[in-house]
Amino acid sequence: MSDWTVTQSPLPRRRPRALSPLREHLRDTFWFAPTAAMVGVFVVWLVAQELDAALVRSLQDDGDYGTVAELLRFADDAKTVVSAVGSAMMTFIGVVFSISLVAVQMASGQFTPRVVRLFVRSRITKATFAVFLATFVLTLLVLTSYDSTPDPRVTTSVPLVQSVLTLVMVALSLLLFVMYVNGTLRLMRVSHVIARIAAESFRVAALMPAPADAEGVPAPADGGRVPDLGPVTAWVAHDAHAGVLRDVHIARLVRVARKHGVVLRLVPRIGDFLVPGTPVLAVHGGQAPPRRVLRYALSVGVERTFHQDLGLGLRQLSDIALRALSSAVNDPTTAVQALDRIVQILAALSRRPLDAAVHRDRRGAVRLVQPVPGWTELVDLGFAEVRACAAGSAQVTRRMLAGLDDLLLLAPPGRREPLRRHRELLRQGVERVAPTPADRAFALSPDRQGIG
Numbered sequence: 001m002s003d004w005t006v007t008q009s010p011l012p013r014r015r016p017r018a019l020s021p022l023r024e025h026l027r028d029t030f031w032f033a034p035t036a037a038m039v040g041v042f043v044v045w046l047v048a049q050e051l052d053a054a055l056v057r058s059l060q061d062d063g064d065y066g067t068v069a070e071l072l073r074f075a076d077d078a079k080t081v082v083s084a085v086g087s088a089m090m091t092f093i094g095v096v097f098s099i100s101l102v103a104v105q106m107a108s109g110q111f112t113p114r115v116v117r118l119f120v121r122s123r124i125t126k127a128t129f130a131v132f133l134a135t136f137v138l139t140l141l142v143l144t145s146y147d148s149t150p151d152p153r154v155t156t157s158v159p160l161v162q163s164v165l166t167l168v169m170v171a172l173s174l175l176l177f178v179m180y181v182n183g184t185l186r187l188m189r190v191s192h193v194i195a196r197i198a199a200e201s202f203r204v205a206a207l208m209p210a211p212a213d214a215e216g217v218p219a220p221a222d223g224g225r226v227p228d229l230g231p232v233t234a235w236v237a238h239d240a241h242a243g244v245l246r247d248v249h250i251a252r253l254v255r256v257a258r259k260h261g262v263v264l265r266l267v268p269r270i271g272d273f274l275v276p277g278t279p280v281l282a283v284h285g286g287q288a289p290p291r292r293v294l295r296y297a298l299s300v301g302v303e304r305t306f307h308q309d310l311g312l313g314l315r316q317l318s319d320i321a322l323r324a325l326s327s328a329v330n331d332p333t334t335a336v337q338a339l340d341r342i343v344q345i346l347a348a349l350s351r352r353p354l355d356a357a358v359h360r361d362r363r364g365a366v367r368l369v370q371p372v373p374g375w376t377e378l379v380d381l382g383f384a385e386v387r388a389c390a391a392g393s394a395q396v397t398r399r400m401l402a403g404l405d406d407l408l409l410l411a412p413p414g415r416r417e418p419l420r421r422h423r424e425l426l427r428q429g430v431e432r433v434a435p436t437p438a439d440r441a442f443a444l445s446p447d448r449q450g451i452g
Contacts, residue, residue, distance in 0.1 A: 037130035068152035078163035086139035112319035201313030234288035236281035257367035343403035391429035395450035402446035
């Protein structure tokens with residue numbers, strides 16, 4: 001194999017936002033969107049009710065009682081429709097909930113339990129639930145607005161605008177239901193699940209600060225390497241509940257470090273499990289900031305999230321490939337699809353600074369050093385477990401060899417050793433398993449499609 005390299009275009013970057021941890025945590029919850037929709041529809045109903053009352057008062061002031069009577073007849077007809085919509089929406093909500101449960105159960109059993117997060121974060125699923133619940137709440141509110149007095153001279157409100165709004169919400173609900181079924185069926189297909197995982201991984205890589213700082217200021221020409229921070233002058237321990245470090249509020253930590261004239265170094269990596277009392281921040285160059293200013297800077301939860309976790313995508317893809325290679329499933333094509341994305345992610349990271357992310361303030365001074373997985377760790381995460389289970393599947397070994405060869409061409413010389421190591425270990429594994437020289441030669445022939 002020739003020793004040449006290919007220059008890759010850098011990953012697109014986005015400036016980290018101060019509220020991004022809160023936004024990401026809300027996306028990982030299922031209650032926020034439906035609750036916000038129900039509160040919002042209540043406010044809209046109040047406005048619509050006031051418009052209906054103002055319309056009736058205007059007609060009565062003008063003495064146009066005939067028009068008011070016509071509106072009352074229209075409202076009586078609309079009341080039947082609104083009542084039917086209220087009953088049907090509960091049935092629709094039950095259908096959507098049942099579809100979601102079946103889809104989640106099938107996806108977690110077929111791929112990996114960690115893909116359930118894709119369903120929780122699905123925008124179309126949340127929008128469908130939110131609009132359905134909002135429509136149901138709106139129908140109940142509209143039914144309370146009907147005046148029992150049929151006399152156009154003394155009636156106070158005719159829910160005309162409210163009825164039209166209900167019909168609009170019904171039309172929107174039907175449209176979202178079609179989109180929801182289509183989106184759920186896509187999420188049950190392994191190719192779309194794998195593509196979503198890869199897209200999330202690229203977003204995490206794009207948000208890495210090197211070679212620029214957390215506030216969007218270009219870093220010096222050192223490429224984001226960690227400078228000499230000096231001795232540790234203080235430690236900050238984890239004093240909250242035990243759990244997985246999901247993310248850190250980078251902008252907050254940079255501001256705190258700049259205000260107190262220190263450099264903070266995050267001790268655990270994103271995705272590490274923390275127990276109370278373990279050190280989480282090392283302080284260089286001064287005293288530890290007060291605990292109150294560090295509040296909410298670190299988020300600990302029950303599971304890893306994609307927000308700042310560079311290795312989570314490779315972990316999920318590896319799990320999908322491992323489950324596909326198990327004797328109970330025996331689906332090497334799915335493993336090949338997972339390897340396609342593993343190679344894609346590693347190719348995009350092959351020339352980026354790893355091991356540590358350096359965050360600087362607006363003046364270019366280093367304020368926060370955050371450990372991230374190194375190149376060798378990422379390669380092992382993507383290939384080690386899959387390689388150990390793939391020796392008996394020629395389709396997977398051929399695809400893995402082709403991927404390793406591609407990465408050997410893309411990676412700089414200093415990062416080729418772990419790729420060569422996995423290539424040699426794969427060759428040894430195939431030689432132990434393959435019964436004949438012809439089988440060994442076939443299984444060790446690189447092929448980007450596995451077998452044709």
